[in-house]
Structures are given as structure tokens and as C-alpha cells.
Amino acid sequence: MADPFQDVDAAGADFITMFADAMDMRQSDPTMEAIVADYLDRLDQTDVTRIVEIGAGAGAVSRRIAARFPVARVTGFEPSEGFVKEARSRAAGVDNLSFEVADGAALPVAEDSVDAVVIHTVLSHVTDPFPILKEALRVLRPGGRIAVCDADFSKGSFASFPNDPLDSLARTFVSDFVTDAYIVGKLRGLLTGVGLAVDHFQLWNRLTDGAPMMLPWVEVTTKQMVERGQIGAGLRDALIEEHNRRVAAKTLYGFQLFATAIGTKPQM
Numbered sequence: 337m338a339d340p341f342q343d344v345d346a347a348g349a350d351f352i353t354m355f356a357d358a359m360d361m362r363q364s365d366p367t368m369e370a371i372v373a374d375y376l377d378r379l380d381q382t383d384v385t386r387i388v389e390i391g392a393g394a395g396a397v398s399r400r401i402a403a404r405f406p407v408a409r410v411t412g413f414e415p416s417e418g419f420v421k422e423a424r425s426r427a428a429g430v431d432n433l434s435f436e437v438a439d440g441a442a443l444p445v446a447e448d449s450v451d452a453v454v455i456h457t458v459l460s461h462v463t464d465p466f467p468i469l470k471e472a473l474r475v476l477r478p479g480g481r482i483a484v485c486d487a488d489f490s491k492g493s494f495a496s497f498p499n500d501p502l503d504s505l506a507r508t509f510v511s512d513f514v515t516d517a518y519i520v521g522k523l524r525g526l527l528t529g530v531g532l533a534v535d536h537f538q539l540w541n542r543l544t545d546g547a548p549m550m551l552p553w554v555e556v557t558t559k560q561m562v563e564r565g566q567i568g569a570g571l572r573d574a575l576i577e578e579h580n581r582r583v584a585a586k587t588l589y590g591f592q593l594f595a596t597a598i599g600t601k602p603q604m
């Protein structure tokens with residue numbers, strides 16, 4: 337099955353609302369907040385006045401960027417009209433932030449005009465990251481920086497013991513909702529491949545044990561399994577109940593590995 341993040345509008349209104357909420361919840365997680373705060377600090381050079389986020393979704397990270405750089409003009413570009421609508425409504429009143437519908441490989445932005453670019457959990461959802469990174473390089477000014485953050489979905493897990501039934505949902509999420517589960521291992525090569533100098537690369541562990549941060553993984557996978565006739569509603573309810581039981585008992589092992597790569601566009 338194709339990763340629905342490749343064409344979010346085709347996935348439908350329920351998907352858009354569910355993942356807009358899920359991405360807001362993920363961004364409020366202290367580990368994710370620390371990851372984003374760290375890479376935004378690394379983008380903070382003198383005179384950062386123009387920042388672009390590629391694949392902004394419903395704007396969870398864009399709002400964070402706009403708050404961190406209040407004097408900069410921040411634009412979130414996103415191919416899904418549904419997500420852009422959500423993003424605009426969730427950012428109402430944030431004066432230095434706007435959203436536009438655009439594919440990451442064709443931004444309506446002048447060459448050499450941007451101080452910083454952010455790409456957050458997008459490249460794991462595209463078949464070819466190269467045109468997006470080339471476009472980021474084009475719009476960046478010489479000396480401008482890019483932060484690419486993504487998950488190594490190949491290492492994501494719910495497993496607390498061998499053949500843990502809950503872990504089958506983590507495997508299903510990766511096969512049905514991710515395009516490249518191994519993107520993190522390729523990041524440095526991709527950035528240098530388009531001509532960016534990689535200044536920093538860091539791995540981050542994210543463990544969600546006491547909060548329902550990964551509930552969307554459980555809900556969407558079991559929903560699809562029921563729709564496909566693979567399982568019945570009883571097993572769906574039992575798996576969700578088991579997830580919630582572990583969250584309440586603080587025994588859920590919801591593990592994800594994230595990476596951040598910071599690149600700089602070379603001076604002429």
C-alpha cells in the first residue's frame with residue numbers, strides 16, 4: 337500500500353484531522369521539543385529574517401519556528417491543501433507565519449533568498465528526496481543553513497517481549513505509512529550529494545511510555561486491518577485497550593530513533 341503522506345488530500349478529511357492532531361501532540365512531547373529547540377538554535381545565525389519549512393503539514397513545527405524567530409518571516413510550504421487549511425487555522429494570530437500550497441521540489445521562492453530551511457519528517461515520506469534537497473539548496477542564500485530531522489522508522493518498536501502482539505502494529509505502521517524507513521542512514525550522503533556541507537549530525541532516542549503519543553499508530557493500523565477484513569472489531573478493541581493499559585501502567589515501550597542533520601550552503 338502506498339504511504340498516504342505522499343498524497344494527503346487523497347487520504348481524506350479524517351486522515352487530515354487525525355494527523356494534524358497527532359503532529360501537534362508529537363510536537364508537544366518533551367523529547368521532540370528538545371530536538372526541535374536544538375536544531376533551531378543551530379540555525380540561529382546573525383540576521384535570520386527569512387525561514388522556509390518544506391512539508392509543513394498542519395504547521396506544528398512551523399509555529400515553533402515562528403515563536404523561536406519572532407523577527408523572521410516564516411513560510412510553511414505544503415503540498416496538501418487540507419493540511420494548509422488546518423495549518424492556517426491553527427496558526428491564526430501568529431503574525432510572522434504563513435502557509436502556501438507547494439511541492440517541496442518546486443517552491444515559489446527566489447534563488448539565494450532564504451536564511452534557513454527546515455525539513456521535519458518529510459524525506460521518509462517521499463520516493464526521491466534529491467529534488468527537494470536541491471530545491472532547498474537553490475533557495476538558501478550562501479552561508480544559509482538547513483535542518484533536516486527525520487525518524488529511523490526501521491528501528492521503531494512497541495516490543496516488550498519476543499513476538500509482542502502490540503509490536504505488529506509498529507511494523508504495520510512502518511510498512512503502510514512510511515516510504516523510506518531507512519532514510520536516516522542516508523541523510524549525510526544526501527546533503528553532501530546536493531552540495532551542502534554537513535556541520536552536525538545527531539541521533540536522538542524518543543521513548544513514549546506514559547503518554548498516548550503513539551496512539552495514532554495503534555488506531556490507524558487497526559482501523560485499516562478491520563477495513564481490509566484482516567481482523568475483527570474485537571481484536572482491534574483489544575489491541576487499543578492493551579496499548580492504553582500499558583500507557584496507564586507506564587509499561588508501554590514506544591521507541592523511536594530520530595536524527596538531525598545540519599547543512600550549510602557554501603559561500604560562492
Ligand SMILES: C[S@@+](CC[C@H](N)C(=O)[O-])C[C@H]1O[C@@H](n2cnc3c(N)ncnc32)[C@H](O)[C@@H]1O
Pocket residue numbers: 341342343344359390391392393394395396397413414415416419438439440441455456457458461462468
Ligand atoms: C509526517 S508529515 C510532517 C509534517 C510536518 N513537517 C510536521 O512534522 O508536523 C509529512 C509531510 O510531508 C509532506 N510531503 C509529502 N510529499 C512532499 C513533497 N514532495 N514536498 C513537500 N512535502 C511533502 C506531506 O504532505 C506531509 O505534510
